[in-house]
Amino acid sequence: MNSHYTFHRLPILLSFIIGLMLTIMPLPEVIEVFRPSWLTILVIFWAMQLPQLWNVGSAWIIGIILDVSQGTLLGQHALAMCCVAFIIVRFHLIIRVFPILQLTATVFPILVIYQFLLFWVNGVEGVNAPLITYWGPVISSTALWPVIIILLSKLRNKA
């Protein structure tokens, strides 16, 4: 594709390595429930900003890596990530121009969809978990979204 895309690869890769580190970092149990889904946030951000370079395929690979590192059913997170990336890429032109508050309000239902897909697959597989474990990441991710997006935008502009 375009030559200027190659400049974007490094920050994207870096952000995902940091995201993965934050995802598998051990945390105390109380905070654990509220661990933000870092990788979902990153998939949403990059799919919104660089949909040509970063869309369903890349999101799917991130999902598979997440499945392996979390020990969940292979394809569970991949499916959820893929759906999130599809929604974002499909509407990226609309979403991208939103002011930050409206953007946060848009990200919330997308995270809910993501968690619902995980919940759904867990249900089919026969894994039961209290509902708080699904809402925790949604709440924390939405709360952190404005901060993360400002940091990531800086990273993106430097690239």
Added chain:
Amino acid sequence: MVASNENNNSSGRIPALGFRFLGLIFVSILLMYFDNRDGHLETVRKSIGAAVHPVRVIVDAPIQLWTWLGKSITSRSNLEQELTQHKTEKLITYGRLQKLEALEAENKRLREMLNARSKVPDKTRVTEIMSINANPYNHSLIIDAGTQDGVFDGQALVGANGVIGQVIEAGFMTSLAMLISDMDHALPVEVIRNGLRTIVVGTGKIDSLELPFIVNNADIRIGDLLVTSGFGGAFPAGYPVATVNSVKRLPQEPYAKVTAKPAASLEQAREVLLIFSLIDQDEETAEDE
């Protein structure tokens, strides 16, 4: 802005997005189906796991550095104090050990009399915990040993004070293990006081286990120590698992509500022992007689 340039290039449309999306969804569902049905995808999982390994090492590095710093900065007086403490402990342990040897000999003699096989001590290997997952629907940990060290699926993991869990996926260099507090984990145990056999099930809470199959009139009390019974074959017999910390007898229900606290501190352990059990099934039948 860069964003507007991109739009001009492609008018914001990604070629065959919907098609690719549907394809990937299909692949995901297929993967999940095969992963759930049987373990054909183990090799795929292991190779991706190997790719994630460096990230785990990086995540683990600050913690390693911290423990290393702690070790190197400990003061002399602390070390001396620790040394004397260890010396006393050693003396006490040796004292107990002498008794143990006598008991072992006696046990062997009695077993020979009963025509049972003598119990071989289990071989162990120390390994380190690299990371812990403790979201309520998945209590697992990653250990720093894999198939290259002889780790196998279903292997028992024991901490200093008791059973921690079992290996569910042996990778090449690291392995995934399930904690006994995982909701999907069940473990055959017996009460050491009276030999009452039952099953301990994880609750999804790291400091609590459940005994769902205790009938109301069963002889179980708060403070009872539960040890592995060796049934089911995965765990060798005699390792402490948990202490009963609440017994609620409900007259209207067939089973009492019994919870127990894990003997091992599942949250705090850094090193665990892998058990290479040498016990075979004959012994269980011998014990039944």
